[in-house]
Amino acid sequence: MKKPLTVIKIGGNVVDNPEMLSCFISDFSQYNGDKILVHGGGKEATRMSAALGLETVMIEGRRVTDAATLEVVTMVYAGLVNKRVVAGLQAAGVDALGMTGADGHVVTGVRRNPVPIDYGFVGDLSPDGVNVSLLAGMLDNGVVPVMSAIAHDGKGQLLNCNADTVASTLAVAMSQERDVTLVYCFELPGVLSNPDDITSVIPYINESTFKELKSEGVVSGGMIPKITNAFNAINSGVGKVVIKHASGLLDNTATVICR
């Protein structure tokens, strides 16, 4: 039997809010077992770009990353946000170590094809590009990797990535050695059956109930690619995917996506 591992992703709404981050760090420090944290930070990158007079261009929710924007996201994700999270975790007794994909060659990607849309220095990832042995060695030594969503191409170029994708890529890659649970922390306590009722969390979704939920229109919009990506991770080796509120890491309210 493989040893369990949890890959937890938090977004800009957590890292950007000192109170939420402080609560999350406390919960994360109490979360049992081996764990990897992946964080976003898009809101602060947008604010920093504005302060430096750079225009933020988003296409389909993805940041177009020219050379100047890559400098901003590298500063904000790998510097400001990553070290804020790492220092907070260390104070909570978690032996956190922050990394981009370049550090220890841990996540190598390729620059996204500029056709049909040139996103600039944006990376596409594959589980083959993950340095599983480095991460496994760190976990075996009690170190908690804290990953910012920046990869490299191995040829000196940093690449801006989507934090959800970094998390799922790491989760799939680590499934070779571990029984992986992937947790997406979210602004809601899970997938709701009624968008107006925060208590209507759907506890479990499998592929057949997902089809029903889609056909009934219960699950729609941006939730469809999120759940589709979750099934892709599960079909590539991840044990289960959990969608829950960032402030509820230790409670049981969640949508669990599984086979």
Added chain:
Amino acid sequence: MKKPLTVIKIGGNVVDNPEMLSCFISDFSQYNGDKILVHGGGKEATRMSAALGLETVMIEGRRVTDAATLEVVTMVYAGLVNKRVVAGLQAAGVDALGMTGADGHVVTGVRRNPVPIDYGFVGDLSPDGVNVSLLAGMLDNGVVPVMSAIAHDGKGQLLNCNADTVASTLAVAMSQERDVTLVYCFELPGVLSNPDDITSVIPYINESTFKELKSEGVVSGGMIPKITNAFNAINSGVGKVVIKHASGLLDNTATVICR
């Protein structure tokens, strides 16, 4: 006999200049044996502060670091500069892993006493605050630590440090386990006996010749504290300290400071 280790420090003049950095990375990749790189980045921090409308205040060459300036130096040193260096080293075949002192609890310091001068979030370091076993484990696994000059206090606070001091503190701490050479890369090929003659490098300085050089006025100004710090490192266990030009890492032109 202890295994050799070289701790190499580069300053803002290297990391700030793409051609010099590229040459340095090539030389560093060919430098034999276990090594740790420590980098500054003050010039870019000053430029970024200016771009964000923050005034840079220096007292006796040290940056006064209020909360906003700490964010800038964290972004610039731990994000922009550190990841530029790491990605470049990875491309040159060096398995670099970038860190601040918070990462892996690797360098813990204390905030400098605000009396008589309040430098803000500036850290004082001691070799006792270095996580020697983490660094030794990384080196044994072929990983090259790349340290930015930011420590933490272990209670969640990041601290801005002087890169020369980070390098000497790491060198002294690692002397417990390794035979350490500390290399300060510099704008000159070594300590000059004639400031107008770049070929007048003094090859060796020990404590007795240092006294003579000072009394004769050959060594003066900012070079005195630099060499005094070198002797402090040597008297605390470091094998030797080398002062040389950043573009001459692989050649023999240098001032070697030893017992």
